Amino acid sequence: MKIIIVGGHGSIGRRVVDVLAKKHDIITASRSKGNVNVDLVDIESIRELYETVGDFDAVISIAGEAKWAPMNEMKEGDYYVGIRSKLMGQVNLVRVGMEYIKPNGSFTLTTGILADYPVDQTTSAAMVNGGIHSFVRAAALEMRDGIRINAVSSGLVEDAIDKYQDHFPGHNAIPMRKVVNGYIRSLEGKGNGEVIRIYDNQ
Template identity: 65%
Template sequence: MKILIIGGNGTIGTTVATHFNQNNDVLIAGRTSGDVTVDIADSKSIKSMFENIGKMDAIICIAGEAKWADFNELTEDDYYIGLKSKLMGQVNLVRIGQHYLNSNGSITLSTGILADDPVVKTASAAMVNGGIHSFVQAVALEIENGIRVNVVSSGMVEDAYDKYKDFFPGHNPIPMTKVVNAYVRSVNGKGNGEVIRIYD
């Protein structure tokens, strides 16, 4: 398969890309590095990327940002960071990317445990994650050409434990093998409209 991994040079993306590279033709997209560059917060950039790379069999997005801050410190503009990047960025990847997928292709988005089990400072991030879950379940009812859309929602991964452990007291770090398998399930399985939760 020809697979596009947006965010394929990140903490999770690197491990996921390494796995899929074993038996597939993988293209890495990133904001500043990769085989192709893209800013998912800009729909014109998304369209330009797809025009450059052509048809794919699968799209995986492990990218998008949202502001973390105390609720009373978050401004309206702070919320728009997550809405424009992680939420609408991934929505636009589906909206635009479907036209650059071969029949029966798949799109896999990424969120995280905050949608179901938020911690402090994540009012914006949790809201965005929950919105993506609802979007995936709804768009799966209508998307055409045999395309499947799923989302992987992981807890704090082992490779990010040292950086984020203070934000997630008592949370069990998720082994990277489990995270990779969630993306494999989405890409190689037959599920559609699934929120694939890897929390324990």
């Protein structure tokens, strides 16, 4: 398959690329790295991505940002960082991508454990992740031509433990192979409208 991976150079993205590149044609995209540049907050940039790539079989998005800060310090504009980038950026990858994707293709979006188990200073990130979960479930009802959409929602991943461990007290790190398998399940399986949760926080 010809697969666009947005965010293929991050902690999770590079692992997904390494595994999928063994059997698929991978095109990486990001703001400054990869085969093609894309800015998720700019819908015209997203359209240009698809125009450049041409026909494709799947999109995997492992990108988007949201501001972490105490709620009493958050301004309205701080929430729009996540809304414009991680939420609407991924929504627009699907909306515009529906014009270009081949029949029986798939979209895989990325959220995270904060949608279900928020921690301190994550009112924005948790809100955005939960919004993506709801979008995926609703959008699945309107997919056409055999196209599928899912989200992968992981807990604290091994490769990011040094950066985020203090924010997730008592959470067990998720092995990267398990995280990658979530994306493989979405890409190569038959599920549609699923939130593939990979958690170990009990």
